[in-house]
Amino acid sequence: MSLDWLPQEPGPRPPRFERVGRLTGGCLRPGGLELTRELLALGAAHGPQPLGPVLDLGCGQGRSLRVLGHELGIACLGLDQSRTMAEESRVHASVPVLQAEARRVPLGTRSCGGVLCECVLSLAPAANKVANEVVDEIARVLRPGGVLMVSDLYARRHSKEPVTAPDGTHCCLDGALPEEQWRGLVESSGLNVKLWRDCSPALARLAAELIFAHGSLQDFWQALLPPGRACQAELRAKAVRPGYFFMIAKKR
Amino acid sequence: MSLLSFTPDTDWTCGKCGGKLTPSPVDVEYLGNVFNVELLGCAKCGLVLIPEDLALGKMFEVEQLLEDK
Numbered sequence: 001m002s003l004d005w006l007p008q009e010p011g012p013r014p015p016r017f018e019r020v021g022r023l024t025g026g027c028l029r030p031g032g033l034e035l036t037r038e039l040l041a042l043g044a045a046h047g048p049q050p051l052g053p054v055l056d057l058g059c060g061q062g063r064s065l066r067v068l069g070h071e072l073g074i075a076c077l078g079l080d081q082s083r084t085m086a087e088e089s090r091v092h093a094s095v096p097v098l099q100a101e102a103r104r105v106p107l108g109t110r111s112c113g114g115v116l117c118e119c120v121l122s123l124a125p126a127a128n129k130v131a132n133e134v135v136d137e138i139a140r141v142l143r144p145g146g147v148l149m150v151s152d153l154y155a156r157r158h159s160k161e162p163v164t165a166p167d168g169t170h171c172c173l174d175g176a177l178p179e180e181q182w183r184g185l186v187e188s189s190g191l192n193v194k195l196w197r198d199c200s201p202a203l204a205r206l207a208a209e210l211i212f213a214h215g216s217l218q219d220f221w222q223a224l225l226p227p228g229r230a231c232q233a234e235l236r237a238k239a240v241r242p243g244y245f246f247m248i249a250k251k252r
Numbered sequence: 253m254s255l256l257s258f259t260p261d262t263d264w265t266c267g268k269c270g271g272k273l274t275p276s277p278v279d280v281e282y283l284g285n286v287f288n289v290e291l292l293g294c295a296k297c298g299l300v301l302i303p304e305d306l307a308l309g310k311m312f313e314v315e316q317l318l319e320d321k
Contacts, residue, residue: 208314212256
């Protein structure tokens, strides 16, 4: 059974993603490429020598791939569920990019020194174990001593709010787990958490820029999410006080 | 990030020196975060106009967000 846990967007990306992309230099996440470079440096410090090949899981337009391959000279490849994104990133980064689901990575076991996951795992619903399947797959492709490098949203406050909208859709805020759940998710797949760092100021800054650009966060959610989901996202943000984090986890 | 512009059409002049107000790039800072915006500023003395709806609307929401309460 194929679970569409990412929106299927045939053709070009919708305008709402482009608006966020303009604020973050093309990346759909806080901190842009500056945070990517910082995360990769931490991964290199904890990971094997050489770090490559590094799989960028959910590579989007390929901007992080470009940093990996062109700036840092690390062997790398990308994977994205979206055909459009995979094609864009092949052109942008000039490295191999696979179009596949993150739960079924078409790479050999123990074939990667690093896996980069930027704002991807929060899009995999934890409630129905998709997130577990993705992390298990990451653990499979990492070689012993290899590192998972994650930047993503986390819940700074526990909430009993439902994590899935009544219409069954899921957005990144729904997947913002508390720190201990992120750690548990990764460690249950056989990876040791070596570093957890709070990077919430980058998220606050992005949110502030979105307010200046859109008028209010409410307007931003309405521009970003399909109709009906914006209100849910706002409520969830108030309930969990989302933060942003780095995590490095190493395969034993 | 592209420059965000808050320059309403107005015939106001500078209250300090009477100079003409023109769109001007301004760095707005709060709690260590700097935002590049475009506001009406006096070409003569440099005084900047922050419209009331901007101060009480977006800027207030940004302040609350950055204070992280």
